[in-house]
Amino acid sequence: MIERLQVRPYELPLRRAWASARGGFARRRGWLIQVSAEGLHGYGDCAPLPAAGTETPEVAWEALCQARAVAVFQPLDLLLESLAPVLATAPAARFALECALLDLASRRRGGALRHWLSESARDEVPVNAMLGPLGTLAPADLQTACDAGFRVLKIKVGIRNPTVELKHLVALARHLPPGIGLRLDANGAWEPDAARRLIDGLNPLPIESLEEPLREPDADRLATLQAGAAFPLARDESLHGPLHGRLADLDLAMLGVRRIVLKPAVVGGLARALALSARARAAGVEVVVTSLVESAAGLWPTAQLAAAIGSPIPHGLATADWLAADLGAAPRPRRGQIDLPRTAGSGFDPSP
Ligand SMILES: O=C(O)CCC(=O)C1=CC=C[C@@H](O)[C@@H]1C(=O)O
Numbered sequence: 001m002i003e004r005l006q007v008r009p010y011e012l013p014l015r016r017a018w019a020s021a022r023g024g025f026a027r028r029r030g031w032l033i034q035v036s037a038e039g040l041h042g043y044g045d046c047a048p049l050p051a052a053g054t055e056t057p058e059v060a061w062e063a064l065c066q067a068r069a070v071a072v073f074q075p076l077d078l079l080l081e082s083l084a085p086v087l088a089t090a091p092a093a094r095f096a097l098e099c100a101l102l103d104l105a106s107r108r109r110g111g112a113l114r115h116w117l118s119e120s121a122r123d124e125v126p127v128n129a130m131l132g133p134l135g136t137l138a139p140a141d142l143q144t145a146c147d148a149g150f151r152v153l154k155i156k157v158g159i160r161n162p163t164v165e166l167k168h169l170v171a172l173a174r175h176l177p178p179g180i181g182l183r184l185d186a187n188g189a190w191e192p193d194a195a196r197r198l199i200d201g202l203n204p205l206p207i208e209s210l211e212e213p214l215r216e217p218d219a220d221r222l223a224t225l226q227a228g229a230a231f232p233l234a235r236d237e238s239l240h241g242p243l244h245g246r247l248a249d250l251d252l253a254m255l256g257v258r259r260i261v262l263k264p265a266v267v268g269g270l271a272r273a274l275a276l277s278a279r280a281r282a283a284g285v286e287v288v289v290t291s292l293v294e295s296a297a298g299l300w301p302t303a304q305l306a307a308a309i310g311s312p313i314p315h316g317l318a319t320a321d322w323l324a325a326d327l328g329a330a331p332r333p334r335r336g337q338i339d340l341p342r343t344a345g346s347g348f349d350p351s352p
Pocket residue numbers: 020049052128129130154185187236290291292293315316317318319
């Protein structure tokens with residue numbers, strides 16, 4: 001039975017501004033959720049980012065207020081169901097509440113959250129380095145990430161002229177050690193012709209994947225591009241535009257791409273992301289989990305989800321260093337992976 005649900009606002013500055021073809025941000029604002037029962041606490045993070053596909057902060061706040069109003073004396077496993085109508089359009093709020101409930105439930109059981117999600121969860125998660133926008137990068141930046149043990153380096157593209165960007169990528173790739181791949185994210189920047197030319201130019205380079213190449217990403221156009229690409233194309237935010245309501249019964253082999261990117265705060269929670277990933281992998285589609293550049297309270301359960309999914313492809317969870325302050329100790333990669341603790345719950349504990 002839930003005894004208390006607290007919602008605390010926070011605001012965390014970034015060390016340097018985040019930039020992408022969809023805009024950026026210099027700070028992350030959200031709410032730390034704490035659910036309490038029998039002397040134990042569970043935590044979740046609601047940090048909406050509409051550009052990535054979540055609800056607005058106003059809609060999330062409304063949903064959290066409703067949750068706070070009805071939570072006390074509810075059984076843990078019934079809260080989300082009782083709020084289904086309001087949470088249907090508030091995935092970041094739903095994610096936060098579910099994380100807090102599952103963190104508490106797994107602490108009560110004395111096991112790690114990943115084992116609540118899957119008995120065969122791994123204890124470590126391979127992750128990519130997130131280097132930021134291409135225009136800011138020199139070979140030394142890539143070398144630093146390689147020296148830290150990352151095998152996949154993610155770079156934001158689609159911000160400057162495509163010909164300039166291609167030249168820059170060719171120059172950077174010349175300095176890459178063997179076995180290192182570049183993960184590019186265009187965040188929907190290009191028209192089909194520009195995307196086609198870019199992909200032709202990228203094909204000889206060590207590109208690990210390319211997220212969201214197209215401004216209008218319909219499945220046929222993506223499939224044509226994918227057929228000419230030597231690496232996986234991935235859908236991320238375009239899973240949640242017009243497709244969103246149809247995701248539940250969509251054949252995921254028909255998305256036009258070889259990979260999907262799942263952000264549990266956009267999908268509406270850990271269990272939903274896990275189910276979607278199982279369907280994707282059964283359809284032969286690769287899955288990558290990424291953060292929403294949120295606080296440690298959101299990053300820990302997202303890393304637990306990635307461990308439960310168990311996909312060997314590096315996940316986008318090395319974002320804690322982008323924040324100049326945090327709500328607690330965050331998962332930090334070592335040698336290109338996050339090692340998850342054996343302790344009960346998600347791994348998050350708030351700083352005193
Ligand atoms: O994937 C990563 O390594 C980090 C997460 C990440 O890149 C993103 C998080 C939030 C918003 C986006 O700009 C971006 C993405 O589109 O994947």
